[in-house]
Amino acid sequence: MKPAVFSYHKSTSVEEAVEWLEQHPEGKILAGGQSLIPLMNFRLSRPEELLDITGIPQLDTVSQTDGRLVLGGLIRHQALAEHEQVRRAAPVLAEAASHVGHWAIRNRGTLGGSLVHADPAAELPAAMVALDATFELVSRAGVREVPARDFYLGFLTTDIMQTELLTRVSIPSADGTAFGFAEVARRPGDFALAGCFVEVGQDTSGAITWFGISGGPERREITWSSDAQERAEAILEQLDTVDILDEEAYRHHVAQVVAEEAYRKAVRGIA
């Protein structure tokens, strides 16, 4: 399959990119192309104008500012998985990034692309909800900071506007909260059937953020018990508040399994 005809522009700065977006209301950002180009090839998306942002060097950075991990929107999934600072500050994020597709996809796909595309089975949007990240969205009108927990509005739907570019993501320090991640996919590299991130606080408080089971990341607070039976009941109670999309009984079962696995990883200190 080949895409419909489109024109192509490559930007080298955020200022130039947001100006272009303002002037091309029907235009679309192209980052790693690992979601957009397949959609265009199947003619499910037919943008007439593309803005390639991969030439903007300031979006391809990892840093730490005021105790927060700051990631540029153009960080590739593979770089996220391997980066020393990410592995130290948010090991669960590095682990989750290593589960995104195959190596070739991770080598092209970008953090911003994954967060904005918002596939319900994607690891990174759920990771950002679990880690309480904040997204920086830039347009000609200025900068908007949106918590990841408010950004996801439903199936492939987010709070971003057509004129906005996701430039940075900032993640607070874990402050004693332990995180765990687990997913089940049919084959390595496939989208997950169900996955989750678990938070375990220093007391019995915590949360589970599921992905792949409904229209987007589903975060539920939970009180953890060290008793496996009580824990299973608490997980089930939260899971039953999620509107599971398809293959409901099976996905419901897998969602319980991954929650328990992620909990065990969190308490053992394994991302």
Ligand SMILES: Cc1cc2nc3c(=O)[nH]c(=O)nc-3n(C[C@H](O)[C@H](O)[C@H](O)COP(=O)(O)OP(=O)(O)OC[C@H]3O[C@@H](n4cnc5c(N)ncnc54)[C@H](O)[C@@H]3O)c2cc1C
């Ligand atoms: C075979 C295959 C398997 C895959 N498996 C997985 C998987 O297991 N898990 C997973 O999470 N993903 C998976 N993916 C998708 C992959 O992670 C993509 O890299 C990601 O979804 C999109 O990132 P991208 O940089 O390629 O974005 P693009 O495809 O370039 O863009 C995606 C969308 O985001 C918009 N966009 C991109 N960057 C920005 C930005 N900075 N600001 C505003 N808007 C922006 C674009 O306009 C477009 O609408 C898979 C893809 C393939 C082809």
